[in-house]
Amino acid sequence: MNIIAELKKRPKVEVEMEILERVLQNEMAFAQENIREFEDAIVQLAFYSIYKGNHKGNMIYLYMDAIFKDEDNPTVIERIYYGVTESGFCTGKDYGTFNDLEQAVKKFNSVSFKYECLPVFRMYEAKLKNEKETIQFSVSEIREVSLREEIKKGFLDIDLDSMKLIKETEDRNEARSMATEL
Structure with missing residues (x-):
């Protein structure tokens, strides 16, 4: 070797x-x-x-x-x-x-x-398009790719540029307890 x-x-x-x-x-x-x-x-x-x-x-x-x-x-x-x-x-x-x-x-x-190879779940805060309201959500790193595509295509009214990472964790339950899972 x-x-x-x-x-x-x-x-x-x-x-x-x-x-x-x-x-x-x-x-x-x-x-x-x-x-x-x-x-x-x-x-x-x-x-x-x-x-x-x-x-x-x-x-x-x-x-x-x-x-x-x-x-x-x-x-x-x-x-x-x-x-x-x-x-x-x-x-x-x-x-x-x-x-x-x-x-x-x-x-x-x-x-x-x-x-x-650890699975990672991320919690984000983001603004809704054309609104001042912010939302918090969690997403797995695997799902995040398709979520970003859905936002770009207009399927979800989230301002992509306003997404701010709050936390990362390997614990899905922790992520879900902190924010709604998308």
């Missing part, structure tokens, strides 16, 4: 190219170079920006970490890869640890893909 090509398959994945190339040349030597006194050698290799729904603005990270012994003369005994979703705490709990970079990259890609 070409690790760099695999990571670049996912849209919006940022790859730390210089670091990743050095890791691929010699993982253990790279980990040894990056050990700091009393710390693990945690190095970010790639990250994915989440841009959908409630998770918008958060990140998914791919890290390399090195386990070492002997604080006076640190020696790398193992290197692991793991990922973290959301706020970036280096816990590894969200999608685990891997001794193999290939496995970690596959998991990183599948987690980022999951976030791209």
Whole structure:
């Protein structure tokens, strides 16, 4: 597997190219170079920006970490890869640890893909045509395409230019409780 090509398959994945190339040349030597006194050698290799729904603005990270012994003369005994979703705490709990970079990259890609495929419901506020009255409505991102076409064709008396996004969520019930579903 070409690790760099695999990571670049996912849209919006940022790859730390210089670091990743050095890791691929010699993982253990790279980990040894990056050990700091009393710390693990945690190095970010790639990250994915989440841009959908409630998770918008958060990140998914791919890290390399090195386990070492002997604080006076640190020696790398193992290197692991793991990922973290959301706020970036280096816990590894969200999608685990891997001794193999290939496995970690596959998991990183599948987690980022999951976030791209979340169904999103949007709540909008818009003015009715030729009126001062505004309405609020919710619509799924899939239905939104045809809704906009219906508005353009005049089937619905909504001023398309006045549509203002209020909120996005993956929870359909939340969207429906906030506004009428179209």
